[in-house]
Amino acid sequence: MRAGVGRADITPPVGIPAGGWGNQAHEVSEANDLELWVTVLVVSAPDGARAAIADIDLCILDDGQSARARSVIAAAADVPFDRVAVGTTHNHSVPVTLELGGAWIRKNRELVAPYLETVFDAIGRxxxxxxxxxRPVRVGTGRGTSPLAVNRRMTTPDGRAAVGLNREGAVDHTLTVVRLDGDDDVPVATIVHYACHPIILGPDNTSVTPEYPGIVKRVVEASLGGRCLFVQGACGDVGPSELFVPELSSYRRLGAMIGHEAAATAQRSSWRRHRLRLRQGEESAWIASFEYEPDSEPDAAIRVAHEVLPVPLRDDLGDAATWRAEAERCEEAAYAARTAGAPHAEVRELTVRTKFARMRAERGTALEGLDAYPLLVQGIRLGPVALVGVPVELFSEIGASIRDTSPFRTTLVASYWNGYRNYLPTDAERPRGGYEIDISPFRPGADALVTAAAGRVLEALR
Incomplete structure (x- = not known):
């Protein structure tokens, strides 16, 4: 197998609209803490098959933006469009990239479109x-754990489901690492896969940051060399053990924690297994004599498979125009309250209502006239490793089920791949309600459909 990695800076100008939170009081960024990156991995097999994976330090790219990014990579790297995967880390401490994130922000809106053009240019570079x-690489894998992730669907004292901390809820602490080692056994690229919303920093943070995935990449690269890509897992109902804090030191500290755990896992994960064999007839009185068994060449196959799955939509999504009018009404009220110097709590509440109405309006417009959403389930095989991704926020148990039934020993299940269409929860969680259930456009049974489709794609990769 051969692999190459490229990286470009996508740090925005200070003052760009930043709308990662419905309950934030600010509109625009006030500082850049660390650079944002786009990192692209291109691989080719001995038979000439090629594929590419992009890791982008942004929250969301919608279906159209992701298609454009895939086209840019396809042209720049000579990889067929359907063999390109584009993923975001789902970092909330970044600029607005689409309507559902920040249409309610009026200040400096003119900065967004030019910034996005610089992002696409950077992706191509x-x-x-x-x-x-x-250059030639060999693939090695390893699995560890990190305690950062916690189920985030808590129950409030009055019985409501809310985004917070639920330490008894479903969560997957698995930390998976893939190394693509050069002939010198130094990684050309390291892929780190983990499932946890990057929401250590909360609505009071006004700085653009790469959140914990950005720190993970920096720590792994400092330890191993080469470039690191972060693949976000099935984190729809999972957040960090410390969340919504304003101090930048918190995301750096927790990012370093998981980064060192990933680096340690990677140090144990070379393709060379160093299998020992006892030398017969050469034992001394005190010390056994061993020799290393030669390592076989790892699988160098590259395969890509996909399925477009029609996932049935709910029939109670509401009218997009009605939601748009509600959003405009709430927006006017929020700006009036801000101008009048109203308490932060009042401004936050009106902002929440504005943003949620905007999200529903965007959802309704995008899905208007459809009975089912064409969900792209895409898989990429890198030798002994399979990656399978979808453009939704999968709940943790769905990701674990896909991984645990995969025919590949190492399987990375990615959310936020090749677009975005809200949450895909488990049916078991639907009766509890809450934000993720309310904004999901899919009917009950969608979890089983997606799990089965991912299984078919993985079988096709095999």
């Missing part, structure tokens, strides 16, 4: 750099 840097 990173892809071209990766294609030009291809």
């Amino acid at each position: 990173a892809a071209a750099e990766a294609a030009a840097a291809m």
Whole structure:
């Protein structure tokens, strides 16, 4: 197998609209803490098959933006469009990229479109750099754990489901690492996979940051060399053990924690297994004599498979125009309250109502006239490793089920791949309600449909 990695800076200008939170009081960023990156991995097999994976330090790219990013990579790296995967880390401490994130923000809106053009340009430069840097690699894998993730669907004292901390809820602490080692056994690329919303920083943070995935990448690269990509897992109902804090030191500290755990896992994960064999007839009185068994060449196959799954939609999504009118009404009230110097709590509440109405309006417009959403389930095989991703926020148990029934020993299940269409919960969680259930556009049974489709894609990769 051959692989190359490219990277480009996508740090925005200070003052760009930043709408990662419905209950924030600010509109725009006030500082950049660390750079945001786009990192592109391009791989090719001995038979000439190629594929590419992009890791982008943003919250969401919608279906159209993701398609454009895939097209840019395809052209720059000479990879067929359907063999390109684009994923975001789902970081909430970043600029607005689409309507559902920040249409309620009026200040400096003119900065968003030019910034997005610089992002697409950076994606192309990173892809071209990766294609030009291809060299032989061998794939090794390892699995560890990190305690960062906690189920976030808590029950409030009055019985409501809310985004918070539910330490008894379903969560997957698995930390998976994939190394693509050069001939010098130094990684050309390391892929880190973990499932946890990057929401250590909360609505009071006004700085653009790469959140904990950005720190993970920096720590792993400092330890191993090469470039690190972060693949976000099934974290729809999972957040960090410390969340919604304003101090930048918190995301750096927790990011370093999981970064060192990932680096340690990677240090144990070379493709070389160093299997020992006892030398017969050479034992001394005190010390046994061993020799290393030669390591076999790892699988170098690259395969890509996908399925477009029609996932049935709920029939109670509401009218997009009605939601848009509600959003405009709430927005006017929020700005009037802000101008009048109303208490932060009042401004926050009106902002929440505005943003949620905007999200429902966007959902209704995007799905208007459809009975089912065409969900792209895409899989990429890197030798002994399978990655399978979807453009939704999967709940943790769905991701674990797909992984545990996979025919591959190492399987990475990704959310936020190749677009975005809200949450996909388990049916078991639907009766509890809450934000994730309310905004999900899918009917009951969607979890089983997606799990089965992912299984079919993984079988096709095998």
